[in-house]
Amino acid sequence: MNFHPESPLLQRIVDDLAERGWSRQDVFLPAELTAALAVECRVRAVSGQLEAAAVGRGEGQAVREGIRGDRIQWLEGGQSESCDVYLAIMDALRQALNQGLYLGLEDFESHFALYPPGAFYQKHLDRFRDDDRRTVSAVLYLNEDWQPGQGGALRMYLSDGEECDVPPLGGTLVVFLSADFPHEVLPATRERLSLTGWFRRRGNGPV
Template identity: 40%
Template structure:
């Protein structure tokens, strides 16, 4: 499988810090295939939304990126999804998290695009457990990911986008933002999820 990701490193980091940053997590061939596939789907990108289900809405005062949800329509997507499935199994064995799904989309930030500080999950109200970001290119300027200390305005870490770097963090614990892009920035944003279906109410995928 097209990965050199060391489970010992990212598991130790997740357990100790709640987040992990892995440069060169996937090999260059797969990264190239993914960025090519990302460009292939360019016509199908749409303005990113906030909220879930009936509350989904476009609010470009909060985020201005464009997204395309991976649908398994290329070998590159299938390979990436298989890798994340393997990571999901490892996370379940290590942390007993009950993860059952991984969802992800391509994200494109052009000049001036941003995503203001937010949480991907609210405690007790979301099925998202771990957030992932895989960078597909290396913009020289802008588009940094800022992760904040839990329940704080203080910055924990600022991550410059570099192709092949995989970032993973606890969705409920860390607020984060994407600073305005100057050069185009491409990535795959994803979430490992648990099943929160109860009393006949089906847990939605997004």
């Protein structure tokens, strides 16, 4: 799989961010890679590697399921072939964003997220008040055969006051400027799997 910064798909994302600050690509990855990443997420869940996600930072960090109900595990290189391929693709996107938008993105961090049925994440921004490194958010969905009545949409609050609901269909990638778009995850009637990540620049916040 040969993703490079000049590929038309990555350039569409760059153009979308330049024009409106966010991008939705309904078929970002081949079905085989999306399925392999979903299997990897479920294997980690069954083996107890996913942990309840917290909100806040530092001493204020805490698990608050009334705000956020997903279970997560961070990706690191060398953990699995499918994850390494995904991280390589996202690094090509990082380079494309830097070349097209001069964002100075230095790295990409990402975690698996599994929302049990009924779980949600209340409206929030991805950039912390005391750390401005997160610049571009990226969410890849891993759910096969998602049906309209199953819920689980990503609800984005756009700059023009409109709302946009993105269903978590497997292979769909949503990319947006982290500081500009409040969003929430609506509850679903089945497990909801994703890879959530952030392109980060050198910032003024604490390391």
